[in-house]
Amino acid sequence: MAWRRALAAVGFCLLASAAPVSQLEAQPRYSDSGPEPLLSRVFEQIEENHWEAALQQTDALIRSYPNFRLAHLVRGDLLLAHSKPLTAFGEGGVGAARDKVADLRAEAIARLHAYKNRPMEGYLPRYLLQMRDDQKYAIVVDTEKSRLYLYQNDGGTPRFVADYYVTHGKLGADKTREGDQRTPVGIYHVTASLPRQKLSDFYGSGAFPISYPNDWDRRMGRNGHGIWLHGTPSDTFSRPPQASDGCVVLANEDLDALGRNLQIGLTPVIISNSIEWLSLDDWQAERKSLLAMIQEWRQDWESRDVDRYARHYSRKFQSDGLDYRGWMEHKREVNAGKSWIRVGTGDISMFRNPGKEEYVVVTFEQDYRSSNLSNVMKKRQYWIKEDGRWKIVSEGAA
Amino acid sequence: MTLFRHFALCSVAIALAAAGPAFGQSLQDIGKLMKQGQNTQALEQVDQYLAGKPKDAQGRFLKGLILTELNRTNDAVAVFQKLTEDYPELPEPYNNLAVIYAQQKQYEKAKQALEMAIRTHPSYATAHENLGDIYARMASQAYDKALQIDSSNTSAQTKLSMIRDLMSVNARPAQVAAATKPVVVAAAPAPARSVEAKPADTKPAEPPKPAEAKPATAPVKAGGDPAADAAKSIEAWAAAWSHKDAKTYLAHYAADFKTPDGMPRAKWEAERTLRVTKPGEISVSVEELRVSSEGADKATAHFRQRYKSANLKGSGYKTLELVRRDGQWLIVQERMSN
Numbered sequence: 001m002a003w004r005r006a007l008a009a010v011g012f013c014l015l016a017s018a019a020p021v022s023q024l025e026a027q028p029r030y031s032d033s034g035p036e037p038l039l040s041r042v043f044e045q046i047e048e049n050h051w052e053a054a055l056q057q058t059d060a061l062i063r064s065y066p067n068f069r070l071a072h073l074v075r076g077d078l079l080l081a082h083s084k085p086l087t088a089f090g091e092g093g094v095g096a097a098r099d100k101v102a103d104l105r106a107e108a109i110a111r112l113h114a115y116k117n118r119p120m121e122g123y124l125p126r127y128l129l130q131m132r133d134d135q136k137y138a139i140v141v142d143t144e145k146s147r148l149y150l151y152q153n154d155g156g157t158p159r160f161v162a163d164y165y166v167t168h169g170k171l172g173a174d175k176t177r178e179g180d181q182r183t184p185v186g187i188y189h190v191t192a193s194l195p196r197q198k199l200s201d202f203y204g205s206g207a208f209p210i211s212y213p214n215d216w217d218r219r220m221g222r223n224g225h226g227i228w229l230h231g232t233p234s235d236t237f238s239r240p241p242q243a244s245d246g247c248v249v250l251a252n253e254d255l256d257a258l259g260r261n262l263q264i265g266l267t268p269v270i271i272s273n274s275i276e277w278l279s280l281d282d283w284q285a286e287r288k289s290l291l292a293m294i295q296e297w298r299q300d301w302e303s304r305d306v307d308r309y310a311r312h313y314s315r316k317f318q319s320d321g322l323d324y325r326g327w328m329e330h331k332r333e334v335n336a337g338k339s340w341i342r343v344g345t346g347d348i349s350m351f352r353n354p355g356k357e358e359y360v361v362v363t364f365e366q367d368y369r370s371s372n373l374s375n376v377m378k379k380r381q382y383w384i385k386e387d388g389r390w391k392i393v394s395e396g397a398a
Numbered sequence: 399m400t401l402f403r404h405f406a407l408c409s410v411a412i413a414l415a416a417a418g419p420a421f422g423q424s425l426q427d428i429g430k431l432m433k434q435g436q437n438t439q440a441l442e443q444v445d446q447y448l449a450g451k452p453k454d455a456q457g458r459f460l461k462g463l464i465l466t467e468l469n470r471t472n473d474a475v476a477v478f479q480k481l482t483e484d485y486p487e488l489p490e491p492y493n494n495l496a497v498i499y500a501q502q503k504q505y506e507k508a509k510q511a512l513e514m515a516i517r518t519h520p521s522y523a524t525a526h527e528n529l530g531d532i533y534a535r536m537a538s539q540a541y542d543k544a545l546q547i548d549s550s551n552t553s554a555q556t557k558l559s560m561i562r563d564l565m566s567v568n569a570r571p572a573q574v575a576a577a578t579k580p581v582v583v584a585a586a587p588a589p590a591r592s593v594e595a596k597p598a599d600t601k602p603a604e605p606p607k608p609a610e611a612k613p614a615t616a617p618v619k620a621g622g623d624p625a626a627d628a629a630k631s632i633e634a635w636a637a638a639w640s641h642k643d644a645k646t647y648l649a650h651y652a653a654d655f656k657t658p659d660g661m662p663r664a665k666w667e668a669e670r671t672l673r674v675t676k677p678g679e680i681s682v683s684v685e686e687l688r689v690s691s692e693g694a695d696k697a698t699a700h701f702r703q704r705y706k707s708a709n710l711k712g713s714g715y716k717t718l719e720l721v722r723r724d725g726q727w728l729i730v731q732e733r734m735s736n
Contacts, residue, residue, distance in 0.1 A: 069543065069544045069545070069546070070544070071544075072540045072541070072543040072544035073540070073541065073544035073545070075537075075540040075544075076537040076538070076539075076540035076541040076544055077537070079533045079534075079536045079537035079540060080533065080534060080537035082529070082530060082533035082534075082712070083529075083530035083531065083533045083534040083537070083712045083713070083714065084530075084534070084705070084712040084713070084714040084734060085673075085705060085710055085712065087658060087669075088658065088659065090541075090544070092534075092537050092538065092541050093541040093544060093545045093547070096541070096545060096547045097545040097546075097547050100544075100545040100546070100547075101545065104544060104545075
């Protein structure tokens with residue numbers, strides 16, 4: 001039956017497109033919360049022609065998630081198939097609301113795809129190179145997969161906690177302009193918590209604004225504001241994969257669960273088009289090489305030898321209105337009057353940018369002491385890889 | 399929607415069945431009263447009748463119908479419910495219970511009642527059709543929830559048109575599966591109605607065959623009339639499908655036929671061929687065909703399509719847009735609706 005094939009196609013295209021990560025012989029790791037396991041089972045039953053079982057599973061799904069529109073649509077199909085032959089997914093609803101059926105189909109594909117390609121044990125999003133000790137959790141979003149992953153800081157190593165289906169911008173990711181209905185890609189953090197009482201029902205159980213545009217965005221001329229993580233209206237379980245004006249939208253129960261782990265001003269929110277996963281070994285190697293380079297940079301600064309110090313800077317360097325040459329001249333002048341320098345780096349965090357621009361944001365407490373001047377500041381540096389070597393392309397007070 | 403019509407069918411069946419000598423005569427009269435809308439009187443008389451024969455299945459069934467007409471739904475449910483307990487082998491009380499439940503939007507209960515009717519008579523076509531309708535209504539509710547649409551307006555319209563069906567249906571033969579209850583089977587068709595009761599249609603356990611389907615509603619005249627010619631073409635189309643003749647079937651579609659969702663023609667043809675030639679018997683019949691022509695070369699056809707194959711059975715309304723090219727009526731658009 002064509003309809004069964006149409007439904008199966010929703011399921012099959014997922015199996016066929018498994019990401020490389022999931023082809024490895026590792027155990028899938030999944031929170032097993034959320035509707036995906038049951039939803040996946042429903043589609044399997046349909047593929048196996050077990051319609052009654054599929055209907056029962058769908059009913060169970062609806063009992064757990066009464067406002068889950070996708071489940072109602074599948075239920076409609078399963079019922080309608082008793083009275084007439086069907087040829088397409090959501091056929092009985094297409095006449096009245098073609099767009100909405102297309103949205104729900106997209107949601108089905110997104111949910112099942114993420115479920116069948118869930119992250120494997122021993123793999124990490126490449127972006128979480130180093131969390132600070134007091135950053136208890138980090139969020140990484142994959143807009144293509146419509147998925148948000150929550151990681152816990154387990155003694156420096158991110159440990160997977162849960163993942164959730166999310167909605168992003170109507171026109172996709174890579175926000176550049178106000179009103180472009182896109183979700184930004186980059187490294188942000190949660191800046192506030194807005195409780196339900198202060199919001200309209202549209203935002204559901206609450207909202208967590210994030211720090212778009214960040215320094216890098218501003219430098220690239222990107223604008224816009226008001227990018228939030230937020231919930232869904234009370235009569236809606238979830239929204240289509242691309243339906244917001246740029247915000248990242250979660251089911252209310254998911255937002256509540258997530259919200260309990262968020263630290264205002266601290267929790268990183270890294271939004272990517274498509275997460276790059278690294279094996280724990282590769283992640284460790286990348287992390288160590290960068291940490292070692294930061295250590296070297298610190299020592300070379302302490303040496304007061306500007307040539308040694310300059311090796312760590314890109315020719316493209318720009319900061320405080322100074323280019324590479326200006327910066328080094330300035331350092332030479334400053335260092336000339338000093339008999340010693342000591343630099344301490346504490347509370348280092350390192351996050352790799354998920355976008356097309358490849359850089360790592362390194363933030364730390366800098367304890368600078370010298371024969372004639374001392375100061376403690378929070379410093380932010382942007383490191384890029386040039387000819388296989390880590391180099392600083394920008395730095396300043398955070 | 400067939401629910402209400404079939405409700406009426408049952409009433410005719412039982413009215414006919416009740417045309418026995420002694421009490422039967424009066425049951426038939428009561429049935430007439432009911433049809434004339436004199437339901438209060440009919441109820442009084444049926445109560446009198448039942449006072450003498452409290453267990454009588456026909457009398458009780460008729461009472462259930464009268465109570466339904468009087469909108470005394472709970473009482474009607476009680477009567478039909480009790481009938482299913484006393485005569486569990488009769489499908490009609492289950493069927494009518496289902497119709498009432500469906501009116502109350504209690505589709506799950508309606509479905510269960512129809513499944514019971516089918517369990518007693520696996521070939522009971524009315525129950526199968528009604529069950530199809532129940533599923534369609536449940537599906538419609540599910541779609542409403544899924545898509546945040548409100549189809550209640552359209553179903554209200556369906557209801558109104560049903561009342562008209564109920565009147566016209568009385569002229570049609572009763573197609574009830576033979577009940578095992580002797581009283582029911584013993585029923586002789588009332589003489590006055592003998593023209594309507596066709597033996598072929600009252601045969602038990604025989605689903606309607608495509609050949610018997612009469613596209614009667616369209617004013618089909620032989621030759622010259624575009625609507626009539628288009629109707630013939632549709633019959634031939636259904637026949638080709640039933641014969642699993644994919645080539646002939648596809649030849650009924652115009653080159654510019656609008657494929658569903660704008661699917662490429664080749665893909666659509668491949669899908670249809672697979673479907674039309676699938677293993678097992680297929681029967682497709684066209685009923686209640688109405689063809690309206692627009693000029694000599696354009697026509698629109700509405701009909702009820704009954705489809706039966708090895709693993710699927712269903713019916714629904716279909717609309718075909720046709721054009722005449724080189725004397726041939728060809729399909730340019732095909733839509734299925736509930």
